[in-house]
Amino acid sequence: MTETTCCCPVKKETDFRNATGLYIALLGQPNAGKSTFFNYLTGSNQHVGNWPGKTVEKKTGMFVRNGKTYHITDLPGSYSLSANSQEEMVTRDFIASGQADLVCILADASQLERSMFMVADYSGIKCPVILIINMIDVAQKQGKTINGQLLEKRLGIPVVLMSASQKKEYDSFIEALDRPLQSLKTEALFAKYKEALGNTFTGLCELTKNEDCKFFSSEWLAIKLLENDKDIILKKRKQNLPLSIENTIKVGSCKFDWIKELLDGIVTGGTKNSEKMGRFDRIATSHIWGKPLAVLLLVFGLVMSFAITVPWMFFSFKLPRIIFPFIHNWLSGLGSPGWTISLSETLFNACGTSIGMIGFIAGSSLVFGFLEDVGYMARVAYVFDGAMSKIKLQGKSMMAFMMSFGCSMGGSLGARVVDSWGQRVLTMALAWLMPCAGTWAVISVFGTAFFGINTIWILLSMFLCSAIIMLIAAKVFSPKLVGKTAQYGMIMELPPYHAPKWGSLFRLVFSRMGSFAKRAFTFILGVTAVFWFLAFTPDGHIENSLIYKFGTYIEPVTMWVGLRWQTFVAFVCSMMGKEAALGVLSSVFGTVSQVVGRGEVSPDLATQMSSVLTKAEALAFMFAFYFNIPCFVAVLSMKEESHSLKWTLRIMAFYITIALIMSASAYYIGMMIF
Amino acid sequence: MSTLNIQKTGTCCRVIGLQGDSHFLSRIIAIGLTPGCEVEILRNRKRQPLILFARDSMIALSRKESENILIKAL
Structure with missing residues (x-):
């Protein structure tokens, strides 16, 4: 057999296996507990990136037990192994490439019948398997017992019953890894196929x-052909294949019939008469109360994450101001030149801000991680599905939008709950349109200086423009980011509520804090x-600064969009941090001597500004500012969460362009009005 | 024979057929709604996705997709 006649997409990434040890791939349906499992095993030894050339997240990691090294790849969560989505294609290509010695399939003990579908769909693939029946504690609470040994015998592979959130239960998994590698027994399932499809199958x-x-065995390929699998059909290019809806459905029925027989006598007990939908869920999914409840809980989450954070933030913002006078005295005592004092003060303040931001990351990761962990996010996804599908997003994206009102960086973190990479990036991109706390501060100061109470109309028109831009951005970005998946309606499991797994939750919080701190102290200080x-x-005198020279030089151009050099400089600086704009305005209008790092508002700012700028120019600045990139930290967390510099830059370019277009439109409309 | 989308909240039924393109079929089969499967309707309101209970799981399903699931009342 040569590779050219083979329909498995073998090739590439041979360099992956450059170390010794056992290579494991994790496979399982959404909510089977794959990520908890992965995080427990690998701890901080993980690498998150994207699959080459795909908009799908790739998580790899390693761990060492009893002197042996294990490399582990978390395959993207999907319900089956058909070629419907990029996630499923990635999974298949990975298995076909021979990069895994062993595949661990995770199934949910509390819904074993349904989650065993992955095992049925996998049958016929010749890579060895271990079956992990997770959340055994939940099943026990439901009164179910599962006979693992009998299941092992029927499947011919090691079966591990465990609860992935209990550290001590991993021993049985490690023991299973030491047993000889086994492939799934397939005879019973294939017999079912033969019985139902006869000669068509054979x-x-x-x-x-x-x-x-x-x-891939010939039986597996035959079944995928019967399921009308696009990828394999394309490769075959054969005519007269017996493809029909009926055959696809028959194959599906065979799989569940097989599962039913397989589990016969293995799962016993279980409360038949328990309430299927609890009282809370009746409210959480109600057509009247579902949305208000979700908004309320998300706002509460936002307030909580600020509450956890505020003492910390207050302290870290204040700290530089307490410490700095001593540094100042020390430096001037040494006779250091003025610029060193100015630079160190700026850097000190930036440090304070970064440390404060770490607090916000911790607070919001904890609160929203909690809501995700207990299973509430699936209900948020349910109630907002209709609204969000209009902009090609999932209902879960709502959460990122809500968080963005506090801080745009929070929006990027909130987007974590969106399970498809493309929709996550689109969510983060659209969340930038939500005005953060800093935007509100600047717009209100600037607006009242020029327009007084009429600022409210400007705000309303900004919201209207945001809604339109949101639709445009969704149109522009969704073909590449979301593709066809969004055209299909929601088919989603609403997982039962779980007690939060505090261990993995805090691990998540610390790893987020760590990765942010690492970047904050390099990038943020550098850019500052x-x-x-x-x-x-x-x-x-600001006239002697480089920024003045640049600003005045470029002013003839920026005036096309209605920005004078002062407002243009403030516009550029606000990319670093929205609230920085006030400090910049104060200094470029000649009332404060220092530009960056203070963020102090001069009391005469309003009069100073209105003597220089016309109303149309002020309006132009407000629109340019509002639609600009939120801040450097938001850009950083976008890069961090998307693992894609290309998309981060694209989205940045989109916002800068939109900001300038909005500025110009506001300027010319303003000139007509005023 | 009827379709899932017009069943009232609280009714139990059995899936007897599916229609639609192969992408839809593959997704609906993977979540467990195959012919023979028993389904209880937990929620069915206009302009809201349905919530079903099938194979020990609560499943949310959009209205459009539920039109393609043929059922028999139990």
């Missing part, structure tokens, strides 16, 4: 025999220093 098996490859350098003047 004929196709004959047809695929020549294409039988190392990992660059801005400081551009705006620094030894004598305190």
Whole structure:
């Protein structure tokens, strides 16, 4: 057999296996507890990135037990192994490439029948398997007992019953890894196929025999053909295949019939008469109360994450101001030049802000991780599905939008609950349209200075524009990010509520804090220093700074969109942090001597500004500012969460373009009105 | 024979057929709604996705998709 006749997409990424040890792939349906399992095993030894050329997240990690090294790849969660989505294609390609010695399939003990579908769909793939029946504690609470040994005998592979949130239960999994590698017994299932489909099945098996490859058996390929699998059909290019809806359905029925017989006598007990939908769920999914409850809980979550954070933030914002006078005295005592004092003060303040941000990350990760962990997010997804599907998103995206009102970075974190990578990036991108706390502060100061109470109309028109831009952004980005998946309606499991897994929750919080801290102290300080350098003047006159020279030089161009050099500089600086704009405005209008790092508002700012800017120019700035990139930290967390520099840059470019277009439109409309 | 989308809340039925393209079939089969499967309707209101109980799981299903599931009342 050569690779050219094989229909398995073998190739590429051979360099993956450059270390010794056992290579494990994790496979399972959503909510089977794959990520908890993965996080427990690998701890901080993980690498998160994207599958090459795909908009799907790739998580790999390793762990060492009893002197042996194990490499583990978390395959993207999907309900089956058909070629319907990029996630499923990635999974298949990975198995076919021979990069895994062993596949661990996770199933949910409390819904064993349904989650065993993955095992049925896998049958016929020749890579060895271990079956992990997770959440055994939940099943026990339901009064079910599962006979693992009998199941082992029927399937011919090691079966581990465990609860992935209990550390001590991993021993049995490690023991299973030491046992000889086994492939699934397939005879019973294949017999079912033969019985239901007769010659259609055996004929196709004959047809695929020549294409039988190392990992996919001819029976598996035949079944995928009967399921009308696009990928395999394309590769076959054969006419007269017996493809029909009926056959696809028959194959599906065979799988569940097999599961039913397989589990006969294995799962016993279980409360038949328990309430299927609890009282809370009746409210949480109600057409009247579902949405208000979700909004209320999300707002409460936002308030809680601020409440956890505020003492910390207050302390870290204040700290530089307490410490700095000593540094100041020390530096001037040494006779250091003025610029060192100015730079160190700026950097100190940036440190304080970064540390404060870490607090916000911790608070919001904890609160929203909790809501996800207990299973409530699936209900949020349910109630907002209708609204969000209009912008090609899942209902869960609502959560990221809500969080963005506090802080745009929170929006990026909130998007974590969206399970498809593309929709997650789109969610983060659209969440940038939500005005954060800093935006509100600047818009209200600036707006009242020029327009007084009429600022409210400006705000309303901004919201209207946001809604339109949201639709445009969804149109622009969704073809590449979301593709066809969004055109299909929701088919989703609403998982039962669980007690939160505090261990893995805090692990998540700490790992987020850590990865942010690492970046904050490199990027944020670096960028702050660059801005400081551009705006620094030894004598305190802004006219001597580089930023002034650049701003006035480019002013003839920026006036096309209605931005004077002062407002243009403030616009550029607000990319670093929205609230920085006030400090910048204060200094470029000549009332405060220092530009970056203070964020102090001069009391005369309003009069100073209105003597220089016309109303149309002020309006232009407000729109440019409002639709600009939220801040450098938001960009950073977008890059962090999307693992894609390309998409981060694209989205940045989109927002800068939109901001300038909005600025120009506001300017020309403003000139007509005022 | 009837379709799932017009069943009232609280009714129990059995899936007897599916229609639609192969993408839909593959997704609906993977979540467990195959012919023979018993389904209880937990919630069915206009302009809201349905909530079903089948194979020990609570499943949310959009209205459009539920039109393609043929059932027999039990």
